[in-house]
Amino acid sequence: MKIFGFVFSLVITLALTIALSVKIGSVPPLGYFLDPFHGFWQNAESEELYIDPTLSAMVRQPVSVVYDSLLIPHIFAENEYDLYWAQGFVQASHRLWQMEFVTHVAAGRISEIVGERALEYDRAQRRKGLTFAAENSWQAVQKNDTARQMLEAYSDGINAYIESLTYKDYPIEYKLLNYQPEPWNPLKSSLLLKYMADDLAGSDEDVESTNVLKLFGKESLDRYFPVFLPGRDPIIPTEHNWSFDALPLDTPQIIYQNNTLYTETIEEPNPDNGSNNWAVSGSRTRSGSPLLANDPHLGLNLPSIWYLVQLKAPGVNVFGATLPGSPGVVIGFNDSIAWGVTNARRDVKDWYKITFTSSLRDEYEFGSRRLKTQQRIEEIKVQGADTFYDTVIYTHYGPVVYDQSFPKESTATVPLNHAMKWVAHDPSEEIVTFYELNRASNYQDYVKALDHYRSPAQNFVFASTSGDIAMWVQGAFPVKWQGQGQYLMNGSHPEQEWKAFIPKEHNAHILNPERGFVSSANQIPADTTYPYYIYDHSYEHFRNRRINSQLVRTRKAMPTQMMDLQNDVYNQKASDILPLMLDSLNLSALSAEERDRYDILRRWNYRNTVNQAAPAVFRAWWRELKKQIWDEFASEEITLSLPTDAATIYVMKQFPNDTIFDSKLTSSQETINDLLQESFSVAQQKIQNWEEVHGAAVNWGDYKSTSIQHMLRLNPDPFGVSNVPVGGGRNIVSANSERHGASWKMVVQLDESVKAWGVYPGGQSGNPGSHFYTNMVATWAKGEYYPMKFYQYPEDNPTSVLARQTIQPKSTE
């Protein structure tokens, strides 16, 4: 009996101990997780942050780190190795989980953490060749000693931090998902930049356009997807003279014919990924020195995509936004210059049909020759299941993304056996650009730094204390003939291939233009006079016009005006089209409620502020109208992309009698006015439903409901912030939409002593248990800024300092 009692109790104890030590479903191992001495409790931080005042580590000379009141580290080192070592160490101490997670996303390694449900996602990441691209990049960087040493020092710093950790110190996400950080290496920094390249330059609509061409014909396609819109306001002003001729190029006659209508493509990055930047010359500012502003628009995530830092060592003193996982400053300023970036859209990803000579797929036709393929076997570890092996065929164009085994659903019609040709696959050393920009002291240095920059192409804005302002559309852009790569191409014909890249000096750029400012907002880089073909499917057409209309009126500008412009919520789109929409309504046919909404829109000042109802009504109407106009594109079976809002307005205004306005479902002949009337009524109903559900009158802030989600997309998401009261919206200068917006806002005044202001929707700490996790969100939402502290010495500003840390070299004995 006693034995029985003992065994019984022992079994329960063991079972309980084991059950609490393993992850069950999505529940973390509760024994580990709830243990107050090691579990999540250890991630909770009190408001008074403790930072170790002295550390000893493998640095070569002592390093001082001063944390200011926003937890921004100001790193003072005596040599470059120590500088980047400390950047890696400090960044990892605040953002380790995020740094590693993003590189796992890029490398297609999420199944390792969450199991089989991420397998198809991982396969897509691998088939896009992101790791292949990162490896090419790291190989290229290794040839440059400076860049290699920077990446290695940074990596050493991160690893020193990782090695100092035990379970108790792990960021909470590791505890929640029950896995461990692995050692860092420089390839991961390359992966991070390829993740950005995919996000910013990974979008193409070649398959969709091919479908549109087949369904609607060339004339409609040109009408519904115009490259040059009337009223366009390119990055380089229209009157600019191009002092060169384009590289010569033959336009081939071969058109790739096939009759397939495709049903599916891999997921595209968010088309809202864009940004604003501008610089105003001293002739237009109060101080007489240039002002520079930049706000990159990205998915609103936590931990924040950006991390602020000051880096000072002999030869460099720079402050700005860094990408956790990559050394150096990406957007920022030093004591002589400031720079910023916006995404330079351009079609840099094309698809080539590969004709294999046999089912082995080891050779394919290329003109009269046969070329060999290479195989890359992707080993995808899957948590709780067997490792998955995916064989991807590589051609000289790039990876064959779609084949018999991918995507898994065999019913989908995908562009089988098409190879992806993408600029980001090529060897490149973008990291060197940032290394040199961090140290640049004038326009010449900036231009030289851009030599190394290929992808993702960016519009680099520049201003210097010596008074120069400039904009350079920089990236590797293939020289294309009219229409090249807008549709799928036949890879057997060498004529279809990219032949050359636009020489850097031919890339659109401008220095000190007469109008006294430069600006970019992802619009078309140049006008028709630019000697190269510059197709993209989604050039911005609203933010840029609003920005320029404001800058051109600027006299004696102060930094606050730059902030006001970044926070500008003027709805250019509505002001372009709403008067026409309202004028077309037959008022006598409106119900009383509809008439109220009509009056709201009539009285609207076109500002998307949080308290107004009109922005919500306009949005609901516009969405419904677009749905009705482009109902021909709403196919369940065929993948098509909708024309942009700008193109929709263009067609409405220029071709009011276009057949697109006639619904295919009815026998009667609809006109645009019928659609406006009908869609207004539906939109009114939708707004009314919203009001019933929410029990309150509609307002833009709640209707839009901007939220900043944790990267894990937890449900519920207590690590995110929901319903942030912030104005703006899609295609508005203050670009804050539902899940997307200004991820970092910076304004720099280039006086003799450079001054800067900034804010981002998050906080320096990536720890949801820290008071510095979301401490800047409210300031950001209000459109306010923090003065950025730029120290010359670690002893500067003793009062506003949160903590000081000295990293001492370990004695080698």
Next chain:
Amino acid sequence: MKFVVKVVLIAGLSYITEQFLPWWSVVLCAFLVNVLIPTKSFNAFISGFLGVGLLWLVFAWMIDSSTDSILTEKIAQLFQLNQSGLVVAATAAIGGLTGGFAALTGSLLRTINQEDEVKPGYYK
């Protein structure tokens, strides 16, 4: 008195071993203390439950209050407990339950090889 000593011993030993070993060291502590010090089964269970449970309760509560529940609230939402107090309670309960069973097991192991002492007034 023996009971109180036991609770304190389990809590104290657990506190010390947790500085070096993972959470399951509390299982060992509750078990060992009860192998070494005899009590009745029920008392043994309670000693483990209170020893580990109170230790975890006090430390969880201390962290919770010194950090303004900044993380406890989020964990409460994540596990749909909705109150940070419940997370503290769950922590204590999980620790207590494991400690209790470990202690019971230790106590039962001790009695296996012992003759039944027939105490006055106590009949099987």
